[in-house]
Amino acid sequence: MGEALQKIRSGLLPAHVQLVAVSKTRPVEQILALYQQGQKVFGENKVQELVPKYEALPRDIEWHLIGHLQTNKVKYIASFVHMVHSVDSLKLLQEIERQAKKNNRVISCLLQIHIAKEETKFGMDDNEMTQLLEETVVHPDNYRHVQIAGLMGMATNTGNESQVRNEFHHLKQLYDTVRKKYFSFQPHFKELSMGMSADYKIALEEGSTMVRIGSLLFGAR
Ligand SMILES: *Cc1c(COP(=O)(O)O)cnc(C)c1O
Secondary structure, eight states, X not given: OHHHHHHHHHHOOSTTOEEXXXXXXXXHHHHHHHHTTTOOEEEESOHHHHHHHHHHSOTTXXXXXXXXXXGGGGGGTTTTOOEEEEXXXXXXXXXXXXXXXXXXXOEEEEEEEOOXXXXXOXXXXXXXXXXXXXXXXXXXXXXXXXXXXXXXXXXXXXXXXXXXXXXXXXXXXXXXXXXXXXXXXOTTOOEEEOOOTTTXXXXXXXXXXXXXXXXXXXXXX
């Protein structure tokens, strides 16, 4: 496990690229082992798995929620979650705002964009994303406890490398457009979360700033 970590780290040369170790389905002992080698950022995709892990593990771990989040579950993670990668509706953003405010916190959020050809993947299309952003521009006071820090996307699960590359490329272009139009003087908008075990190298070439890697670190699930 440590070897994989070092290998990925040394390949993630650009200093601005963050490694999110995806620890879903892994026991706390394995997470702790990686933590003891210096990995402090972990991603989980389910609230009911994240909460007990948060409670059992060291408090300086940065927890990222990377999977689909139901509005009625935001309250269980709002006191500690560092970043939500999977904001896919205005309703969800508003609930995160409500719960973050209750906890007197600001929660970093990424807007999840649907870039894959597959029907099953969550995420907004360009239109839904624009509507959400316009709403936050018109009513900024209603969104003081969420900070939109960038975009996230998952490519199609395929061996077709050029298709994966095209999907990441599209997301990077969208990211550049959004940053220019909505966040030009806001340096916190800087994250492009794309790339998993199978495709993170392509994602890095296409401009990813956060890779979410599970099986390469922990072994096959
Ligand atoms: C599981 C998961 C990952 C990591 O997948 P691996 O193939 O194990 O690297 C990344 N992102 C999301 C949203 C996931 O659910």
